[in-house]
Amino acid sequence: MALIIKPDLEHARxxxxxxxxxxxxxxxxxxxxxxxxxAIEYAFVWAPPSGALKTFPNLKxxxxxxxxxxxxxxxxxxxxxxxxxxxVEPELTQGMTEYVTMHVLRFHREGPALxxxxxDRVWNELIVPTAPSRxxxxxxxxxxxxxxxxxxxxxxxxxxxxxxxxxxxxxVQSFRGADGxxxxxxxxxILVCLLPLTPETDGxxxxxxxxxxxxxxxxxxxxxxxHQIEEDILDALESGQLSGxxxxxxxxxxxxxxxxxxxxxxxxxxxxxxxxxxxxxxxEQVAANIRRIEAGEAPLNTVDRVLGY
Ligand code: NAP
Ligand code: GLV
Numbered sequence: 001m002a003l004i005i006k007p008d009l010e011h012a013r014x015x016x017x018x019x020x021x022x023x024x025x026x027x028x029x030x031x032x033x034x035x036x037x038x039a040i041e042y043a044f045v046w047a048p049p050s051g052a053l054k055t056f057p058n059l060k061x062x063x064x065x066x067x068x069x070x071x072x073x074x075x076x077x078x079x080x081x082x083x084x085x086x087x088v089e090p091e092l093t094q095g096m097t098e099y100v101t102m103h104v105l106r107f108h109r110e111g112p113a114l115x116x117x118x119x120d121r122v123w124n125e126l127i128v129p130t131a132p133s134r135x136x137x138x139x140x141x142x143x144x145x146x147x148x149x150x151x152x153x154x155x156x157x158x159x160x161x162x163x164x165x166x167x168x169x170x171x172v173q174s175f176r177g178a179d180g181x182x183x184x185x186x187x188x189x190i191l192v193c194l195l196p197l198t199p200e201t202d203g204x205x206x207x208x209x210x211x212x213x214x215x216x217x218x219x220x221x222x223x224x225x226x227h228q229i230e231e232d233i234l235d236a237l238e239s240g241q242l243s244g245x246x247x248x249x250x251x252x253x254x255x256x257x258x259x260x261x262x263x264x265x266x267x268x269x270x271x272x273x274x275x276x277x278x279x280x281x282x283x284e285q286v287a288a289n290i291r292r293i294e295a296g297e298a299p300l301n302t303v304d305r306v307l308g309y
Contacts, residue, residue: 001041003290004056006031008046008065011279015044018279023287044286047071054079061085061299063286065277067092067144068224069303070197084303087277089285093147095275099222100148100192103246103268104157107190107218108134112244112266131156137188139204140195140223141167141174142309144275148192160184164307185212190220197224198308207232216243222274225250230261237266248274 003026007015019028026042029035040056046065053062054077062084064072069086072078106112110126117124134157138145141161146169149159153171160173162184167174175184185191191213195201205221205228219242221228230251236242246268247261253272261267289299303309 001058002027002029002035002039003042003044004029004031004034004040006043006045006048009276013279015279015283018283019044019286022280022283023290026290042286042290045072048075050075051077053077053082060293061289063087063289064303065282067275067277068196069309070224070226073303073305073308083299084305085286085289085299085301086303086309087282087285088143088301089277089281091278091281092275093144095278096144096194096222097148097151099248099270099274100145100194100220101151101155103220104136104152104190104192105155107220107244107246108157116265132158134158134189135160135187136190136192137162137184138172139191139193140201141169141172142194142196145192145194148194160187181209182212185209186214188217189214190218193219193221193223193227195223195227196309197226200308202226203229205229205233207235210236210241213241215241217241218243219245219247221245222248225253230259233267234260234264237264242266244268246270248272 041060044063138161141163162175166176244266248270
């Protein structure tokens with residue numbers, strides 16, 4: 001019986017080597033050499049072609065290489081009844097916390113304005129408030145956002161979150177559901193999107209939402225490109241409703257060369273690298289879950305297919 005892998009990115013070491021070292025009891029097969037499909041019990045994948053997973057009749061579990069599972073749930077032929085496990089691993093979380101902290105601090109400390117002043121050789125002593133008077137809000141408050149909030153809380157930021165269910169986290173005001181969204185937005189100067197992409201969150205970063213933020217707010221989107229209506233971001237920047245945006249994800253990736261975001265003076269573009277699954281700790285999580293399944297236990301971090309995350 002075997003595990004099949006379809007990696008998303010090239011790494012210095014082939015994933016197969018890391019699996020063989022960490023989980024020697026499982027035969028590990030590359031995607032382009034699957035062998036007998038009946039032997040495949042586990043799949044560790046990023047964006048497999050639609051219908052491909054259905055060709056493995058004895059699949060026991062699908063492991064997403066990423067935290068997001070929209071790349072799997074968009075497959076109309078995803079095999080029914082097979083659990084899907086999303087990636088939760090400490091280094092992926094750490095990477096996102098570093099990204100969010102860096103870009104929140106950059107906006108908070110007026111980084112873009114200071115960089116523009118330097119370009120123009122302007123000596124203008126911009127006075128910035130300290131963190132306790134800066135209101136940061138998280139759209140989505142799961143594994144990744146909660147760790148970022150832990151660090152921003154230690155720096156003293158005034159934090160809030162919006163999620164489907166209420167949260168009780170020290171130093172973070174919780175807003176939930178449709179009724180909670182407007183008051184959450186009204187108090188948020190730096191908006192960090194760490195939602196999963198689901199039918200409910202598709203296009204959530206739109207003109208209507210931006211209009212409910214205080215004028216001159218900043219946007220950081222490290223969720224998914226499908227969250228953003230890109231024309232609306234450009235319009236909100238043009239009107240001054242948004243002061244700036246840091247975008248790691250886009251509706252079309254790689255971001256097309258002709259996109260206006262590349263050269264926009266108030267947009268920072270990063271190529272979907274806010275956080276990247278790290279091989280060793282990812283394979284350790286998968287190995288632990290496979291051992292749970294083989295011992296008759298349910299895997300951890302399974303996805304609710306109805307909710308979409
Ligand atoms: P998670 O633990 O599943 O958290 C998701 C959060 O979103 C939860 O707080 C959930 O609310 C909330 N949510 C979902 N649907 C909602 C809705 N309709 N209304 C309000 N809140 C809703 O996910 P995670 O591990 O933190 O990852 C979040 C996302 O980050 C991933 O799905 C992926 O798209 C993205 N990501 C991006 C990168 C990158 O490099 N750019 C890297 C990793 C992940 P409840 O808590 O109430 O359930
Ligand atoms: C990356 O985008 C992930 O979902 O982990």
